[in-house]
Amino acid sequence: MTNTILNFQTATGHEVLAAAGKKYLRPGGRIATKKLFQWANFQPGETVLELGSSFGYSAIALAKKYHIKVVGIEKNPDSVARARNNICAAGLENQVEIIEGNIFNLEAISGKFNYVLAEAILTMQSPLGKAKILAEIHNRLKPGGKFLSHELLATNKEEQIRVDLARVIRVNSTPLSESNWITAFATAGLQVEKCQTDSMNLLNLGRIFQDEGFFNTTRILWNILTQRDIRKRVLEIHQVFHKYQHELRYIILCAVAQ
Numbered sequence: 001m002t003n004t005i006l007n008f009q010t011a012t013g014h015e016v017l018a019a020a021g022k023k024y025l026r027p028g029g030r031i032a033t034k035k036l037f038q039w040a041n042f043q044p045g046e047t048v049l050e051l052g053s054s055f056g057y058s059a060i061a062l063a064k065k066y067h068i069k070v071v072g073i074e075k076n077p078d079s080v081a082r083a084r085n086n087i088c089a090a091g092l093e094n095q096v097e098i099i100e101g102n103i104f105n106l107e108a109i110s111g112k113f114n115y116v117l118a119e120a121i122l123t124m125q126s127p128l129g130k131a132k133i134l135a136e137i138h139n140r141l142k143p144g145g146k147f148l149s150h151e152l153l154a155t156n157k158e159e160q161i162r163v164d165l166a167r168v169i170r171v172n173s174t175p176l177s178e179s180n181w182i183t184a185f186a187t188a189g190l191q192v193e194k195c196q197t198d199s200m201n202l203l204n205l206g207r208i209f210q211d212e213g214f215f216n217t218t219r220i221l222w223n224i225l226t227q228r229d230i231r232k233r234v235l236e237i238h239q240v241f242h243k244y245q246h247e248l249r250y251i252i253l254c255a256v257a258q
């Protein structure tokens with residue numbers, strides 16, 4: 001995302017938002033992540049595997065605040081490079097490692113973890129893909145370990161939303177209802193203990209300020225205003241989010257490996 005020249009016709013929604021300057025690419029923003037971290041009750045020395053770790057911001061926040069070890073897996077090489085730079089700048093090389101790889105090959109990562117964290121990554125998988133990754137998450141957790149999840153929720157019109165999202169974010173994103181998320185987790189042996197949903201404000205100005213701060217929000221707005229390709233795609237995505245503002249929400253879940 002940092003070095004590769006993006007084709008704005010085909011780039012995924014999260015690549016476009018990252019090109020606009022967005023650092024946090026999850027539907028409930030940092031406030032939802034904070035809630036998930038509170039639920040987790042991390043203890044110093046514990047371990048976390050993060051799926052789709054992007055620029056490493058969640059991994060860095062975890063390592064700094066809770067003194068735990070984090071392994072992130074991310075498939076985009078530019079994001080991996082940027083994450084590694086961020087980790088060095090934070091002086092956390094001994095606590096955070098980012099592996100370039102695919103979350104469909106989690107068996108390549110050795111060891112078991114106290115937690116698996118995944119934000120804005122399961123929604124974009126097919127039903128089979130979701131089931132495969134959830135089963136692998138279960139395998140990577142120690143007995144009693146917790147899965148911390150942050151995804152999109154559709155209260156209804158699931159198929160209509162899937163079609164519209166696929167058109168504007170170029171990913172076959174399939175948000176589930178609350179009960180379908182809980183069932184998908186349970187099928188993989190992940191018992192949901194806590195769950196919360198709220199409105200999805202990823203592209204609302206107030207939420208962008210809250211997540212990104214004043215200077216980065218100004219930079220994002222400048223990029224959207226001055227770069228036609230970015231503006232076109234961001235407006236398309238915004239329109240779909242607005243169209244489904246009553247149906248499309250975020251969900252956070254904390255589930256225990258049975």
Ligand SMILES: C[S@@+](CC[C@H](N)C(=O)[O-])C[C@H]1O[C@@H](n2cnc3c(N)ncnc32)[C@H](O)[C@@H]1O
Nearest residue numbers: 014024025026052054074075076102103119120
């Ligand atoms: C929507 S972004 C979310 C990033 C980050 N978790 C956050 O909340 O800001 C999804 C991330 O997952 C990565 N990703 C998508 N599919 C992946 C896969 N199969 N294996 C590893 N990473 C993947 C993308 O490159 C991107 O960085």
